[in-house]
Structures are given as structure tokens and as C-alpha cells.
Amino acid sequence: MAGGSGSRFWPLSRKALPKQFLNLTGKEVMVNETIDRLFPVIRREDIFVVTSAAHTELTFQMTKGRLARDHILGEPAARNTAACIGYAAMELIKKYGDGIMGIFASDHYIQKEEAFRSVLEEGITLAEREDKLVTIGIKPSFPATGYGYIRRRSPESLMVEEFVEKPDQESAERYLASGSYLWNSGMFIWKASVILKQFEKLLPDIYESLLAIGESMGTAHERETIERVYPSIPKISIDYGIMERAKDVLVLEGDFGWSDVGSLDALGTLYPPDKNGNIVHGESVCLDAKGCIAYGEGRLLAMVGTQDLIVAATDDIVLVCDKNRAQDVKKVVEKLETDGKTRYL
């Protein structure tokens, strides 16, 4: 899934070049890191990317030979993750008859790739054996309030009891202590036919749209059908639309240094801090700066007496944000949209 706008990552993430196409680690752009960490568990020729129709060409260029053009599925409109996953499932049914599909966000970070691939293999085995929905939950490393949680029947259990919304601090600490809770990472593994059955049952309207799209696939009307049908699909997440309501969901515990790199403060998970807890990407001079995160894209970053700030600078924008307010960066983007300042989006 590479359809996000990354507005909490602004100004590094822009409309024309959202987060999944950024090289934040200094190694590769995120979408390519996402693809590459699947090898060799998943074959290169079996990988698909769903992205905005506006970004299919960009995706082809940025992935530099990793994907065939017909493995880049363009959404004519952003309709949240249920539509995206349903569309991909239908494509797989048409191309392969059926098969295990794994769903991964293209803008997450995983530190321990070997450990990730082990869990992935385990998930594929499980999804092959059981016609159930399988998800990967992340073993919490701290009482995060920024993630949703998955409650298991008990620690070590595969059985999901419920999906839990982002908690307050106190609940998060309780979840961490209990050992039964995992972070909801949004990674899923299941048979294409199994998830489509869930659509049929829980999201019948969307299922109708998916059927119409599926019928057009491989015909001359495919693109026209998608462009007509897709924008009318309700915006609903796979979590809200299916996962929270489905029975018999299984969860595997993953512990591989995962971060959703959701907002700019997550840059803190990609780089080691200096002795004052500052994380500065690029050249810097820090005088009495503490706990700051700065990303300057080739600029010199100088900080004097600053504490717990995020600084992100591009050619045309400088953002300075209290570290506790990282979530509100998207409000800046919304304000720019409202004000029609599209050149900064």
C-alpha cells in the first residue's frame, strides 16, 4: 500500500512526493525498502503496489525495475485501506485464481529484517493452513499512546479478542504490563478469497463495487470501470470495516524494531541520538540543545538552547514544532489547503 499522503510528515513529505518515496534512512526510498525486505520469502514477480493513479508513473520510476508496470495498481481516488485491499485481492483472484496475500504499508520502518521475514513465513504457513484472517502485532517496547492495540486471549495466544483504539497513557501502561496486548501494525496475511468473503459479509456495498471492477479486469473497459466505480466506494479502513468486526482473527507476535514512521518525531527511531538526546540528520552545530530532532536535507542545522523541538527544512519550507505536537503537523497542511497555498502542499 503506497497511497498515503504523509501529511504528518510534511514538509519532508509533499503531495508530489509523499513519504513512501522519501529516502529517510539514507539507504533507499521507503517503498523500495518495503519491497526489498520481502525477498526471498516473496518472489519479486509476485509483488504489487497500490498507489494513487497520479503516482503510478512515479512509482514505476522510483522502484527502478522492481515492479512490472501492470503490478502497479492506480487508485483514481483515495478511499482508505478497505478499498485498496479489496481492489488488490480482486486483482490477485483474476491473475492467480487465488493465493496468499500479504499486505504491508510502504512507509513503515523495520530494523530487524531477518526477524521480520521469520514472522512473515510463519504467517504465510498459518494463512495457508487456516481460512482465517492473520495479522502481525508488534510486541510493545514502551507504553505507546500513538498506536492502536490488539488484545490476545492471553500472552502467547494466537487468538485475537479485540482491536483496541489508541489508549491514554494509563491504559497504555496497563497494556504493556499485561503481556496480552500488541501494537496494531496494519500488516495482514490471508487468502485473497478469504478476505473477499469477509467483504461480502461485512461490507456488501464495497463488495458489489469490487465485483464490478473484477468483472472488467482484462477487458477493454477495465480502466473506465475503475475510474467510474472506485470514487464511489465508501472511505473506510480495513481495521474499522473488517478486522474489528470479523470473528476468528489470528495474530502473530512480531518483535523486529518496527515503527510506522507516522509523524516527524518518529525520525527519532531511525537514527541514534547524540549524548544530549538530539537526533540531527545532516551537518549541525548544537549549543545546549536537548532532545531535538532535526532534518535539514543538506543544510547546516544550528540549535542554541533549544529543547524537545522538531526542525524540518526543505528548499522552500522550514517547520519548527514542539516534539509533543508532532501529530498536529497535519493541521498545518490542512490550513495550507484551506488557504489555497497549494505550492507548499
Place this chain on the structure above:
Amino acid sequence: MAGGSGSRFWPLSRKALPKQFLNLTGKEVMVNETIDRLFPVIRREDIFVVTSAAHTELTFQMTKGRLARDHILGEPAARNTAACIGYAAMELIKKYGDGIMGIFASDHYIQKEEAFRSVLEEGITLAEREDKLVTIGIKPSFPATGYGYIRRRSPESLMVEEFVEKPDQESAERYLASGSYLWNSGMFIWKASVILKQFEKLLPDIYESLLAIGESMGTAHERETIERVYPSIPKISIDYGIMERAKDVLVLEGDFGWSDVGSLDALGTLYPPDKNGNIVHGESVCLDAKGCIAYGEGRLLAMVGTQDLIVAATDDIVLVCDKNRAQDVKKVVEKLETDGKTRYL
């Protein structure tokens, strides 16, 4: 006087383009504003600029016809204000025999130019009538700890009792309440011959150097002599070398919205704050930002939840500084010098 390096104004002020050559008000570069506000009290053809020899051509270009080339005096080395003023006084003696000279920093801001010119005229009259040193002191508008003070015999008196170093907060409040104290603005008016007599008396070594330079003026050896003699002149300020030690100094009270624009927090005096006390030069989005000063040179500046910060961004540098630490920006410059990162100076 246009020889400053403006290191407390970094990164807006750079070695290649120090503060006096910046357009901070959106009207004109500071050196030109300094020249233009002297008209019509002082004739255009009587204006001289002393600057670094490295910046004489830049000064000629930036002043766009305001100055003849031979009115730009190039210092082969920065030797503080005593040398600068002595050199200029000698030049005036040689060119005009004698005359009233007024000395003004090229990087100060004055809001009420008419009021400034009135005090200037008063000062010229006073210096013509009496063979004394005349300075303009600024009526304090708040208990500043960043300026030196001039204590008068009494409020309204022209007689200087003493020059006082930058005070602590308590003393500054006492000075403000007394009515006898003025800020030391570093503006002086006197006959060239009068200040040179003070050099002879109080700074005899420098006077010897100035005589040697004076004798070479108009000869083929002038430049060679200046380049040889000038770098050996001791670095001493006119305040420390002469003003604080001279007898019978007169002071005129000025109240014309003066600021020395000494450090980046002084940008606060050039622009009106918004309702949250933010001063942002350029396009901006502020969410819960308070008391911040931001200068982005054409960039969009976004601030979220920030308080009392200075943000200054150029093509290659972003500085973020606690507003109370504005004086320490020069330490960043010193660090860059020590580290040999000359491209950022």
C-alpha cells in the same frame, strides 16, 4: 562605519555579506538607510564609509551611486572603532583642512528619521560652538541590559558624568527610573581636529600611526603605508580608548526609535508582532506559537506549539535559537571557524 562582521546576526549576516549590507526592513540595505537618513542635514558628497578593504567594491556596488569610490575607506584589518574613527578623521583633515564629523554605525535602525535629524542638527551646532566631544544618548524605553549607559550630571543636562558598562537587570531598572541615564548609541559628533587631539593625548601610539597614514595621503605611497601601518594599530574601541577617559564630553538626548539591531532578537524591533507576539518576516503558518521571531528569506515558516524562539533560515543554513540566547549565536560562528567550516561563515 561599515566594518562589522555581524556574527550575532548569523546566518542572515555572512562573512561575504555582513549585516550592514542586508535589507532587513524590506526597504533598503542598512548602509543605504544609514546614508539616506542623513539627508539633507549632511550633503551627499560629504559622506564617507569606512569598511573592510575586502568590502570596498561590495560597498561601492551596494550603495548604488550614493558614494564616490574615494569616499570608501578600506581598512586592511579590523582594528575596532578607535582606529576606524582616527583614520576617517585624518582623511577629513587632509581633504577639508578640518570640519565637523558625525560618526554613525551602518547597521543600526532608526524609526523616526525626522526626530533623528533634529538631534543631528543640534549636535552639529554644539560641536561647531564648543571644541568638545559630543555624543547622542538614547532615552531608554525599557531597562535594557544589552546596552551600555551614559550617566548625565542630571536629567536634561548635557554634561556626561561617566560611561557605564552593560548593567544587570536591577541596575538597569534603577537607571531607567533615575532619568539621568541614556543608552550609549555609539553616535558621535565633533571636529576632526578635536578628536585627533584626544588621540594625541589618550592614545599616543595610535596617533603616531594615524600621523604616518595622514602623511602618506595623496601620495603614491598611501595604500602601501596604510597596509603596513594599519594592522599594527591596537584593537581598542573609541568608547574604551577615548570616551570613557576624556573630560568634558557632552551628550544630547535622542528619542527616535533607535535599535542597534545587535542580535537576531532585535528583529523584534523592526516588525510589528501579531496578536500572539510572533514576528514573522515572510509567509507563515503559526499554530499555538508565541513570542517567536522568524525570518525565512522567501521560505514558508511553519511553527507548531513553539515559544520564544528565533528561527532564521537561508539557502544553506537553518538556525533555531532560544530567544534568551540570541547573544550566543556568535558562539556558533566561532565554533564553525574553529572547525574550519568556512563555507557556512
